[in-house]
Amino acid sequence: MGLEKRSNRLILCLAAILVFAFVQSVRGSEEKPSGNVSTSNPAEAKDHQVVIYYFHGKYRCFTCKRIERLTRDAVKDFFGDETSAGLVEMKVLNVDEPENKHFTQDYQLFTRSVIVSDIQNGKEKQWKNLQKIWELIQNDESFKEYIRDEIKAYLS
16 A cells, blocks of 8 residues: 555545544543443452543554553552552453444443543443543553543542
8 A cells, every 4th residue: 555545535434533633532432321331250349440441443443443552551650559459450442343332332332432431339420431531542651641640530
């Protein structure tokens, strides 16, 4: 494939992502999902846990992979102890897989997204779609600080 075709395809992909992010920001995203999201193993439900979800689809562009990497780095760098203690958990899920499709409706997803979920006694109490990831994707430090600050808000 020629360089021009690749450039056009990349620009088209980025434009679609920006449109989806804009639509999502206009609709709002901090509503309660229709169902409860439980921790990965109900028998091990903690009194309080923060779950960071990264939702992606089957086809992943460079930016989508970058979002996952930066989110993982932020969780590892800032919450290593909390992750080891089970207070913080990161889950990467493909919403194109049948068992994960419900998340699209639960969290009103339009594009690749990072969701922070507050789990108390095995039930989701609140959640937030971290929409600013799209604005901060070109600045590693600002991106990771944003993820850190949003997780901290749910830990306190």
